[in-house]
Amino acid sequence: xxxxxxHTRRDELATTQPASNDASLAPALPREFYARATLDVAxxxxxxxxxxxxxxxxxxxxIVETEGYVAAVDPAAHAYRGLTPRTSVMFGLAGYAxxxxxxxxxSLVNVVTQQEGEAAAVLLRALQPTVGLExxxxxxxxxxAERDLCRGPGRLCLALxxxxxxxxxxxLGPDLWIAETPDxxxxxxxxxxxxxxxxRATDFPWRFVLxxxxxxxxxxxxxx
DNA sequence: TTCACGATTAGCT
DNA sequence: GCTAATCGTGAAG
Numbered sequence: 211x212x213x214x215x216x217h218t219r220r221d222e223l224a225t226t227q228p229a230s231n232d233a234s235l236a237p238a239l240p241r242e243f244y245a246r247a248t249l250d251v252a253x254x255x256x257x258x259x260x261x262x263x264x265x266x267x268x269x270x271x272x273i274v275e276t277e278g279y280v281a282a283v284d285p286a287a288h289a290y291r292g293l294t295p296r297t298s299v300m301f302g303l304a305g306y307a308x309x310x311x312x313x314x315x316x317s318l319v320n321v322v323t324q325q326e327g328e329a330a331a332v333l334l335r336a337l338q339p340t341v342g343l344e345x346x347x348x349x350x351x352x353x354x355a356e357r358d359l360c361r362g363p364g365r366l367c368l369a370l371x372x373x374x375x376x377x378x379x380x381x382l383g384p385d386l387w388i389a390e391t392p393d394x395x396x397x398x399x400x401x402x403x404x405x406x407x408x409x410r411a412t413d414f415p416w417r418f419v420l421x422x423x424x425x426x427x428x429x430x431x432x433x434x
Numbered sequence: 435t436t437c438a439c440g441a442t443t444a445g446c447t
Numbered sequence: 448g449c450t451a452a453t454c455g456t457g458a459a460g
Contacts, residue, residue, distance in 0.1 A: 218440070286442080287441090288456095291457090294456075294457070295456085295457095296455080296456060296457080307441075310456090311440095311450080311453095311454065311455055311456090312440060312441065312442055312443095313439090313440055313443080313453070313454085314440085314441050314442095314452075314453035314454035314455070315453055316443065317443050318441060318442080320441085333441060334444065335441085360441070362443070363441070364442050364443060365442090372437085374455090401452065406441075407441055407442065408440090408441055409440085409441095420435070424456080434440075
């Protein structure tokens with residue numbers, strides 16, 4: 211591996227510069243953005259743009275729904291019972307991707323937060339598609355309504371082409387990153403609600419949504 | 435090695 | 448509204 215290829219200044223730039231390869235897209239958020247309290251990151255990610263580049267092309271959308279998971283105090287977090295091979299990424303450096311399979315079918319993507327050794331992450335649950343609509347339709351099926359392309363954590367991964375292979379990928383690029391959304395209004399109201407689809411710690415209001423946004427999932431009826 | 439189950443979705447009733 | 452689909456993970460043996 212790595213044979214026959216000379217290390218160049220261009221390579222250095224590729225690894226040290228924020229990913230911003232498209233003129234229309236802002237650079238990746240810095241790692242410090244993620245190395246903070248998980249719930250702050252979960253809130254602040256709303257309205258940012260998630261981008262994934264694959265050989266098929268570029269796809270992106272505005273994050274409209276997130277959930278926080280903090281293993282130290284959160285029985286619903288995968289890493290609550292300690293370090294395992296699966297959850298090792300959650301214990302690592304902030305800004306990396308924790309991708310896992312749910313119900314044997316779906317891939318779900320998280321951004322690792324806080325300091326190394328503190329297992330915590332933010333689950334990305336829904337996007338408002340903005341770039342690569344055709345590619346998403348290709349991946350999701352041409353009959354899929356635009357509103358449903360990324361409405362749900364498994365759907366979001368399908369539409370953007372995020373798979374288990376992306377577990378451990380860096381959200382600082384070059385192929386996966388989160389950036390500011392140009393001209394995104396600063397005064398959009400945010401709502402906090404209980405998390406969805408979990409059986410423990412169901413009363414933690416650690417799910418955050420852009421209030422009233424039609425691309426938010428959460429149609430599921432809360433447990434009585 | 436075996437087994438129960440889940441941070442879900444799609445398709446049917 | 449209800450449930451089948453489907454498999455990696457982790458705990459138990």
